[in-house]
Amino acid sequence: MRAVVYKGPFKVDVEDVPDPRIEHPNDVIVRVTSTCICGSDLHMYEGRTAAEPGIVFGHENLGVIEEVGQAVTTLHHGDRVVMPFNVACGFCKNCLAGFTGFCLTVNPGFAGGAYGYVAMGPYTGGQAEYLRVPYADFNCLKLPEGQENEADYALLADIFPTGYHGCELADVRPGETVAVYGAGPVGLMAAYSARLRGASQVFVVDRVPERLAKAEEIGAVPIDFTAADPAEQIRDRTNGEGSDKGVDAVGYQAQGHGTDGEQPAAVLNALVQTVRPTGALGVPGLYVPADPGAPDENAGKGMLLVAIGKLFEKGLRVGTGQANVKRYNRQLRDMIARGRAKPSFVVSHELPLDQAADAYDKFDRRVEGYTKVILRPAA
Ligand SMILES: NC(=O)c1ccc[n+]([C@@H]2O[C@H](COP(=O)([O-])OP(=O)(O)OC[C@H]3O[C@@H](n4cnc5c(N)ncnc54)[C@H](O)[C@@H]3O)[C@@H](O)[C@H]2O)c1
Numbered sequence: 001m002r003a004v005v006y007k008g009p010f011k012v013d014v015e016d017v018p019d020p021r022i023e024h025p026n027d028v029i030v031r032v033t034s035t036c037i038c039g040s041d042l043h044m045y046e047g048r049t050a051a052e053p054g055i056v057f058g059h060e061n062l063g064v065i066e067e068v069g070q071a072v073t074t075l076h077h078g079d080r081v082v083m084p085f086n087v088a089c090g091f092c093k094n095c096l097a098g099f100t101g102f103c104l105t106v107n108p109g110f111a112g113g114a115y116g117y118v119a120m121g122p123y124t125g126g127q128a129e130y131l132r133v134p135y136a137d138f139n140c141l142k143l144p145e146g147q148e149n150e151a152d153y154a155l156l157a158d159i160f161p162t163g164y165h166g167c168e169l170a171d172v173r174p175g176e177t178v179a180v181y182g183a184g185p186v187g188l189m190a191a192y193s194a195r196l197r198g199a200s201q202v203f204v205v206d207r208v209p210e211r212l213a214k215a216e217e218i219g220a221v222p223i224d225f226t227a228a229d230p231a232e233q234i235r236d237r238t239n240g241e242g243s244d245k246g247v248d249a250v251g252y253q254a255q256g257h258g259t260d261g262e263q264p265a266a267v268l269n270a271l272v273q274t275v276r277p278t279g280a281l282g283v284p285g286l287y288v289p290a291d292p293g294a295p296d297e298n299a300g301k302g303m304l305l306v307a308i309g310k311l312f313e314k315g316l317r318v319g320t321g322q323a324n325v326k327r328y329n330r331q332l333r334d335m336i337a338r339g340r341a342k343p344s345f346v347v348s349h350e351l352p353l354d355q356a357a358d359a360y361d362k363f364d365r366r367v368e369g370y371t372k373v374i375l376r377p378a379a
């Protein structure tokens with residue numbers, strides 16, 4: 001089959017690789033119809049991880065079941081399904097508690113697994129014609145038949161639940177004000193989720209005009225961090241108080257505010273300044289224990305200079321980690337199915353799988369309005 005293969009920093013190719021097959025009676029094989037490129041794929045693409053050439057990317061996958069293992073009970077040939085990016089067993093201590101992003105079974109020695117991702121277990125990615133899904137009864141969420149809302153449902157694999165998770169970690173409640181840093185797909189989904197949860201005002205901070213325009217489209221207030229200190233801009237718009245809640249949808253690749261270049265702690269520190277005392281921060285943005293591309297030695301070991309004193313003084317709560325997609329994807333699916341949510345407003349490009357190399361290049365450079373790309377292997 002054809003698949004997107006990592007060749008080395010800044011290079012992917014679409015190549016022939018072996019077809020996946022049923023390896024365990026709980027597996028299914030899915031014919032992939034939509035598979036998205038994620039900001040997290042770019043960490044590997046840019047050579048900032050230990051990902052070795054040869055890995056097939058793709059953890060945001062939707063498709064139709066082609067083959068069913070003998071022990072699978074709830075799924076049938078032809079079912080349309082979307083898979084959380086987390087691979088999870090469904091029966092370990094963490095899965096039972098709803099922390100399916102931290103499954104203890106699927107990736108020995110590590111809490112959590114994913115498709116096509118370095119250190120996340122032996123699960124081949126889905127930017128390909130076919131995908132093997134383990135523990136399939138648990139990992140497949142059934143969708144209405146047909147092709148309706150395909151782009152919306154594809155976002156259930158990761159960014160819609162991840163944005164929602166950012167709000168859950170920050171405990172966003174009706175009537176609150178929320179500051180979201182980052183207007184990438186995750187930030188836009190966090191802002192959208194804050195609106196779905198009844199926030200009275202949502203601020204979205206970034207510097208990319210097209211992305212800020214998308215934030216405005218969904219009723220958020222765009223804040224350009226190159227114009228003035230973003231925390232100050234938000235305090236000015238909240239009677240000097242600061243927002244009730246904050247979401248970091250940027251992670252360790254944050255650009256410094258006011259200076260050029262990467263400052264991995266810039267967003268965490270900005271949030272400490274932005275959120276009012278006793279508020280809470282949700283941090284779905286990724287931080288890593290080792291970063292070969294970091295600007296200094298400590299950051300290279302995942303250690304950042306964060307204003308913990310101010311955080312303590314303000315009594316801020318912080319939640320972080322991989323999104324437990326399975327915890328939210330059913331409810332969010334039903335919001336899409338019933339017309340209550342339409343997250344596909346973030347999708348900028350839907351392209352055949354064969355155009356993946358060009359799509360990675362442009363998405364990585366954030367040019368030509370590339371915000372969220374869906375690859376279509378069948379196109
Ligand atoms: N927790 C999870 O389960 C999970 C899942 C998916 C993605 N992620 C992570 O979420 C983060 C965002 O993902 P994405 O796909 O939206 O990435 P992205 O790179 O497309 O978006 C990040 C945005 O942040 C902006 N930005 C950079 N520095 C900033 C700053 N100082 N202040 C405000 N904005 C700034 C960039 O201009 C960009 O638009 C990444 O770290 C990704 O790895 C986490």
Ligand SMILES: [Zn+2]
Nearest residue numbers: 038040060158
């Ligand atoms: Zn993703």
Ligand SMILES: [Zn+2]
Nearest residue numbers: 089092095103
């Ligand atoms: Zn588990």
